[in-house]
Amino acid sequence: MQWKGRRQSTNVEDRRRMAGGTMVAGGGILAIIVTIIGLLIGGGGDLGSLFGPGGGAVAGQTQTEVSLTPHQKEMGEFASVIFADTEDFWNEQFKESGLTYEEPRLVLFTGSVSTASGYATSATGPFYSPPDKTVYIDLTFFDEMARKYGAPGDFVYAYVISHEVGHHVQNLLGTLSQVTAMQRQASKTQGNELMVRLELQADFFAGVFAHHEHAQGYLDVGDIDEALVAASAIGDDRLQMQAQGYVVPDSFTHGTSEQRSRWFKLGYTTGDPSKGDTFTPAYNSL
Ligand SMILES: [Zn+2]
Incomplete structure (x- = not known):
């Protein structure tokens, strides 16, 4: 079939970049834990160091890019x-x-x-x-x-x-x-x-x-x-x-x-x- 270079639909949502199954659940739980810790210790400025470089950034992120x-x-x-x-x-x-x-x-x-x-x-x-x-x-x-x-x-x-x-x-x-x-x-x-x-x-x-x-x-x-x-x-x-x-x-x-x-x-x-x-x-x- 001839298809290359033709119009692509704008009604397509590609969720394949999101890891499925347990990885999503893991991210979700981790996000919840981070949020709770953040509330307990207040401010949460040092959270990044607990999870390694950029680790604190997973808060609120529920899916992982693949x-x-x-x-x-x-x-x-x-x-x-x-x-x-x-x-x-x-x-x-x-x-x-x-x-x-x-x-x-x-x-x-x-x-x-x-x-x-x-x-x-x-x-x-x-x-x-x-x-x-x-x-x-x-x-x-x-x-x-x-x-x-x-x-x-x-x-x-x-x-x-x-x-x-x-x-x-x-x-x-x-x-x-x-x-x-x-x-x-x-x-x-x-x-x-x-x-x-x-x-x-x-x-x-x-x-x-x-x-x-x-x-x-x-x-x-x-x-x-x-x-x-x-x-x-x-x-x-x-x-x-x-x-x-x-x-x-x-x-x-x-x-x-x-x-x-x-x-x-x-x-x-x-x-x-x-x-x-x-x-x-x-x-x-x-
Ligand atoms: Zn059918």
Whole structure:
């Protein structure tokens, strides 16, 4: 994919420079201790010597800087360019429909992250949090896609990020809240079916976005295949087969490998967001 030298999004927050887990807790506790000592002895002018050069400066600082490798930096820039492309695309689409697109945020993190939807770890995979309209991604997920699921390639980033942005579009259009309301009345199986419909539509939106990227001349030969490999690699049937050796369709929440790549492809060939109705067709014909 052609991405270097293009606009990066201003809605990206890179939290990867912050050390996670126990280091953060350690910093927090240390900060509290320093504050308390400072209060007890008053003034606190000599605190620096207790912690070595600059040690006193940790007071109030709750996170520790770690530096990014050149590869990590580049991946962050790449994600930011793709995110900017989704902004351009959806701003235009909403405008054509007489609507205003509220741009989402993207948070890059390492290990774990706290969000308006609660606490999450990298094991969750990339996700969209509706209350704060934010996409959260630990970019090491893509190494895992390549290693574990046999889906390498730079366009996998574009597929995954634009899929998550697709959930944001569903949020703005009211689809997410409608589905949540319907799920309250539904059985577990029906609830899962609604999730599959949401996910396949997000895959469709990712395909529509890929169509746009292609039209802009950003795609390399093989990019769409990379996305299709990724879409089918993370189908529920394949993941379940790998994890437990058998498939339970009622428990599907993302769709099968075949469905995911087919809806992505439909988005890519039509390039038309309005052609992605995954809610009207009968479930077994999706
Ligand atoms: Zn999704």
